[in-house]
Amino acid sequence: MRRGEIITGVFLILLSIAVWFNSAKFVSGARIIRTLSPAFYPRLLALCIVLCAVLLIVKASRAPEGGGAIPWGQWHKVLMGSIIMVFYAFIFEDLGFFPATWISLVVMMRMLRVSWWNICIVPSAFLLFVYIFFVKIIGLRLPMDFLPVIFNSV
Amino acid sequence: MLDNFILGFSQLLYWQVPVAIVVGAALGIICGAMPGLSGTTGVALMIPFTYGLSPMPSMALLVSLYTASEYGGSISAITVNIPGAPAAVMSTVDGYPLTQKGRTGQALAISIVSSTFGGFFSTILLILFSIPLARVAIAFGPAEFFGLGVFGLSIVAGLAGKNWLKAILAGLIGLLIKTMGADPLTGNMRFTFGWTGLYDGVAFIPVMLGLFAISEVFFIIEEGVTSRLAKGMTLSKERICWREIRGLWKCMVRSSAIGTAVGIVPGAGAGIGSIISYNEARRFSKSPDEFGKGSVEGLCASETANNATVGGALVPLLTLGVPGSGATAVLIGAFMLHNINPGPLLFVNHPDIVYGIFICLFLANIAMLAYGMLGIRLWLKVAQVSPAILAPLIFGVAIIGSYGIGSSSSDVIIMIASGMMAYILRKLKFPLLPMVIALVLGYMVEISLRRALLVSHGDPLIFLKSPISLGFLLLAVLSITWTIIRSERSLQK
Numbered sequence: 001m002r003r004g005e006i007i008t009g010v011f012l013i014l015l016s017i018a019v020w021f022n023s024a025k026f027v028s029g030a031r032i033i034r035t036l037s038p039a040f041y042p043r044l045l046a047l048c049i050v051l052c053a054v055l056l057i058v059k060a061s062r063a064p065e066g067g068g069a070i071p072w073g074q075w076h077k078v079l080m081g082s083i084i085m086v087f088y089a090f091i092f093e094d095l096g097f098f099p100a101t102w103i104s105l106v107v108m109m110r111m112l113r114v115s116w117w118n119i120c121i122v123p124s125a126f127l128l129f130v131y132i133f134f135v136k137i138i139g140l141r142l143p144m145d146f147l148p149v150i151f152n153s154v
Numbered sequence: 155m156l157d158n159f160i161l162g163f164s165q166l167l168y169w170q171v172p173v174a175i176v177v178g179a180a181l182g183i184i185c186g187a188m189p190g191l192s193g194t195t196g197v198a199l200m201i202p203f204t205y206g207l208s209p210m211p212s213m214a215l216l217v218s219l220y221t222a223s224e225y226g227g228s229i230s231a232i233t234v235n236i237p238g239a240p241a242a243v244m245s246t247v248d249g250y251p252l253t254q255k256g257r258t259g260q261a262l263a264i265s266i267v268s269s270t271f272g273g274f275f276s277t278i279l280l281i282l283f284s285i286p287l288a289r290v291a292i293a294f295g296p297a298e299f300f301g302l303g304v305f306g307l308s309i310v311a312g313l314a315g316k317n318w319l320k321a322i323l324a325g326l327i328g329l330l331i332k333t334m335g336a337d338p339l340t341g342n343m344r345f346t347f348g349w350t351g352l353y354d355g356v357a358f359i360p361v362m363l364g365l366f367a368i369s370e371v372f373f374i375i376e377e378g379v380t381s382r383l384a385k386g387m388t389l390s391k392e393r394i395c396w397r398e399i400r401g402l403w404k405c406m407v408r409s410s411a412i413g414t415a416v417g418i419v420p421g422a423g424a425g426i427g428s429i430i431s432y433n434e435a436r437r438f439s440k441s442p443d444e445f446g447k448g449s450v451e452g453l454c455a456s457e458t459a460n461n462a463t464v465g466g467a468l469v470p471l472l473t474l475g476v477p478g479s480g481a482t483a484v485l486i487g488a489f490m491l492h493n494i495n496p497g498p499l500l501f502v503n504h505p506d507i508v509y510g511i512f513i514c515l516f517l518a519n520i521a522m523l524a525y526g527m528l529g530i531r532l533w534l535k536v537a538q539v540s541p542a543i544l545a546p547l548i549f550g551v552a553i554i555g556s557y558g559i560g561s562s563s564s565d566v567i568i569m570i571a572s573g574m575m576a577y578i579l580r581k582l583k584f585p586l587l588p589m590v591i592a593l594v595l596g597y598m599v600e601i602s603l604r605r606a607l608l609v610s611h612g613d614p615l616i617f618l619k620s621p622i623s624l625g626f627l628l629l630a631v632l633s634i635t636w637t638i639i640r641s642e643r644s645l646q647k
Binding site: 004090 | 191199319320322327333337339340342344345368372374375376377540541542543545546547549550553554557558561563566567574577582600604
């Protein structure tokens with residue numbers, strides 16, 4: 001944990017420096033007084049983050065050795081879950097909400113070792129509820145893409 | 155006043171009004187419980203349905219929906235740790251730990267009773283003092299809003315106990331995230347990196363869903379938990395302990411007063427009300443260390459306050475025509491649809507509507523209480539669902555909640571990115587709640603800071619010259635200082 005906190009502190013300092021320099025582009029127009037500059041508030045926050053990050057590094061450095069490593073656990077499963085989610089985010093508008101969500105739910109449930117019986121029923125029931133409540137009753141527009149012909153005929 | 159009450163009661167003789175109250179309360183609970191929907195969205199969605207109704211049933215439907223939605227958010231907050239609305243964020247802090255202790259039923263009972271109490275209290279204040287209270291609404295300018303926002307932010311240090319430094323850092327990161335997008339005063343694009351999805355800034359709902367829902371999904375995937383209950387706990391056939399709920403009456407009264415007062419301030423909202431009320435409840439509590447670990451007082455305070463803001467928010471709406479919250483801003487549209495102008499003359503021109511609304515508020519709270527008590531067994535079933543099945547469903551609901559904001563995949567991407575960030579931060583023992591509070595208050599803090607400096611031509615003393623602002627800032631400084639001193643002392647022991 002001690003090493004993790006030091007790394008986090010350094011990362012936050014670097015982030016604040018990036019914010020400081022990036023916000024130099026924000027000043028717009030010569031007539032706005034300094035305190036109104038769009039860069040004022042982010043730079044104020046960056047300064048506060050640097051101060052707190054330095055304090056975090058100092059505290060972590062003074063802490064006794066040990067304190068345990070960061071318990072990352074089965075990070076490969078989390079990574080797999082992240083990949084599924086990211087993939088989903090980029091394809092669901094093209095593939096359509098319902099097919100993409102159904103596939104993602106089935107894959108996730110299989111990863112979590114849900115029984116095949118539940119995998120067959122739960123995602124379908126959930127998507128049916130979503131269609132009736134959100135699409136038909138509330139009127140939420142979800143990406144349908146190549147399935148509008150089928151759904152519009154229902 | 156009695157004559158006006160009789161006029162208001164006479165509105166109930168139309169059968170549409172009681173039906174509208176019952177239907178509105180049910181819809182409100184559903185809107186509040188679903189992440190991504192909210193009272194504001196529900197009211198906006200229902201307005202077209204009121205075209206064919208006369209004014210009183212329309213107002214009854216919308217006001218009941220608004221009232222019940224503030225309670226509805228606590229259901230998902232308590233059972234699955236996902237706040238249904240920003241106002242329910244503080245309910246997750248102690249509501250979900252109560253579920254993990256196997257006390258879901260008790261948490262839900264506390265939530266509904268507290269919400270009803272807060273609703274009744276603020277309605278009584280609304281009836282008796284609406285016109286004098288309206289003066290408070292006008293007293294708030296940019297400097298006062300900044301003070302209120304800073305005071306609300308000051309509690310973040312106390313939310314993480316010994317990790318006060320990480321809590322402050324999480325809060326600062328939340329404030330920084332809120333600066334992304336178009337600058338509110340000049341329109342400059344800040345930290346968008348050319349991505350159009352960020353031009354409107356980072357919406358609160360996708361980030362909230364990411365921080366709570368998606369990170370929780372990651373933990374369930376990683377740990378392969380078979381139960382969300384803490385080790386050794388069982389979700390047995392618990393009886394609701396009414397004595398414990400009765401013992402919370404002081405907390406309810408205090409939180410109702412805070413919620414009503416915050417609701418009166420235009421733009422403050424139920425989220426700020428529940429944050430401040432939670433903080434004050436911890437300050438007055440005999441067992442402050444229990445907060446964050448399943449304290450019934452913490453849950454009671456946040457739930458009472460967020461429903462109490464409803465009556466408060468109606469004060470500036472009815473008396474000045476100024477919306478006190480997002481939902482009341484949409485309600486103005488409903489008023490105008492029926493040729494009613496909210497404002498000072500409303501009490502003179504339409505006393506039947508005004509007092510009819512007051513009576514509807516009472517009845518809406520009763521309907522909400524009935525639904526809440528009857529629904530406890532249903533919500534208990536949600537708490538019993540296996541996490542392996544619940545996690546993918548949470549993901550599905552989160553997608554809908556995020557996408558529904560602006561029909562944009564950018565919000566979905568932001569939600570997933572927030573979830574990944576939250577997972578890493580939780581691993582590093584950073585508390586997430588300060589970040590969420592910062593996201594709720596960040597916009598108000600920045601815009602009021604810059605507006606106040608604009609008004610004073612750059613003179614920072616404006617914040618000290620206003621007694622309200624000075625009071626809030628002093629309280630904030632004291633709060634943070636006391637939290638740091640107490641934390642360091644306990645570390646040294």
